[in-house]
Amino acid sequence: MKVKVIVTLKNGVLDPQGKAIQQTLNGMSFSEVKEVRQGKYFDIEVSTTDEKKARTKVEEMCKKLLANLVIEDYKIL
Amino acid sequence: MKSSVIIFPGSNCDRDMDVALKKFGFKNQMVWHNDPEIPKSDLIVLPGGFSYGDYLRCGSIAGKSKIIKSVIEFANSGGLVLGICNGFQILTETGLLPGVLLQNKYQKFICKNVYVKINNKENKYFKNIKKEILELHIAHNEGNYFCTEEEMKSLNDNNQIAVTYCNENGKEDEQFNPNGALKNIAGIFSKKKNILGMMPHPERMIDKYLSSNDGNFFFENLIENLK
Structure with missing residues (x-):
C-alpha cells in the first residue's frame, strides 16, 4: 500500500525559497499572494497491507529521517 | 598523531583536508563511507x-550512512571529531551537535573570505592558539545556523559556541554575518568539546601563496594539543 507524507517547515523558520516564489508570483501580478511556504511530498510504497502498521512505520521514518524535527513538521495523509 | 578523513559520495574537500593534515604532521588515512570500520x-x-x-x-543521508555508526561511537567515547561545512551539517543531522544549518538568508551560495573569532579556548582545538581572529574561507548555500531557544540556552550555558563571524577587529555584528546564522554562529562544540562543527574551511587557508595562511594556526595548534 501507499502512504503519503508532507513535510513542511515549522512556523517562524525562515523559508527563502518560499519567499522567492511569493515574490515571483507577486511579480506575475498575483498580487493576492501574501505568503508561500514550500514543503516536500513523499509517496511511500510499503509491503504491508495493514494500514495501522504501515502508518506506525512511516511515522517512525518521519521522525528518524524524512523530517528534521528542529525545523520541520510532518503530516501523514 | 593519526587522523582519518571520511569520504562520502559527493565529498569534495576531502583531499584538501588530507593535504592540510599531512602538512602539519598527521598520519592521515582516507576512509570510504562503505568501509567496515575506521582505523x-x-x-x-x-x-x-x-x-x-x-x-x-544537507547531510541527512550521510548522517544515516554505514560508517557514521563508528563515528558516533568514537565521538561518544570522547574521540575528537571535526566537521567542516558539509561535515558540520552531517554532525547536526546525526544529533552529535544540536541545531541545524538552514539555507542562507539571502538565497545565495556564498563563496568568500570571512573573519571568525574564537570564543572558547578551553578545548583541544583552540587551547594556546596564537591568533584569536582568523581569516578563513566559506563556500556554502546552507550555513545559516538555527536552533531552538532551549538549545541556544544550553549552548550558552555550556560554552559551546566555538567561532562567530566578525570583522578583522573581532567586532561581531549583523553586518558581518554572511548567512543569517543565529548569534553570528560559524561553529559550535559538543558539550564535552570533543566534537567541533564549523562552516569555515581552515584547510583552504594553509598557504599564503594561495590565499591566507590563517588555517596554519588552527592545524599547528591542534596537533600540538594532541601530542
Missing part, C-alpha cells in the same frame, strides 16, 4: 562537499 585514529574529520548530492536535506 585507529586520534582525530576523525568529516570534510566539506555535497554528500549524497545534498538529497533530502
Whole structure:
C-alpha cells in the first residue's frame, strides 16, 4: 500500500525559497499572494497491507529521517 | 598523531583536508563511507562537499550512512571529531551537535573570505592558539545556523559556541554575518568539546601563496594539543 507524507517547515523558520516564489508570483501580478511556504511530498510504497502498521512505520521514518524535527513538521495523509 | 578523513559520495574537500593534515604532521588515512570500520585514529574529520548530492536535506543521508555508526561511537567515547561545512551539517543531522544549518538568508551560495573569532579556548582545538581572529574561507548555500531557544540556552550555558563571524577587529555584528546564522554562529562544540562543527574551511587557508595562511594556526595548534 501507499502512504503519503508532507513535510513542511515549522512556523517562524525562515523559508527563502518560499519567499522567492511569493515574490515571483507577486511579480506575475498575483498580487493576492501574501505568503508561500514550500514543503516536500513523499509517496511511500510499503509491503504491508495493514494500514495501522504501515502508518506506525512511516511515522517512525518521519521522525528518524524524512523530517528534521528542529525545523520541520510532518503530516501523514 | 593519526587522523582519518571520511569520504562520502559527493565529498569534495576531502583531499584538501588530507593535504592540510599531512602538512602539519598527521598520519592521515582516507576512509570510504562503505568501509567496515575506521582505523585507529586520534582525530576523525568529516570534510566539506555535497554528500549524497545534498538529497533530502544537507547531510541527512550521510548522517544515516554505514560508517557514521563508528563515528558516533568514537565521538561518544570522547574521540575528537571535526566537521567542516558539509561535515558540520552531517554532525547536526546525526544529533552529535544540536541545531541545524538552514539555507542562507539571502538565497545565495556564498563563496568568500570571512573573519571568525574564537570564543572558547578551553578545548583541544583552540587551547594556546596564537591568533584569536582568523581569516578563513566559506563556500556554502546552507550555513545559516538555527536552533531552538532551549538549545541556544544550553549552548550558552555550556560554552559551546566555538567561532562567530566578525570583522578583522573581532567586532561581531549583523553586518558581518554572511548567512543569517543565529548569534553570528560559524561553529559550535559538543558539550564535552570533543566534537567541533564549523562552516569555515581552515584547510583552504594553509598557504599564503594561495590565499591566507590563517588555517596554519588552527592545524599547528591542534596537533600540538594532541601530542
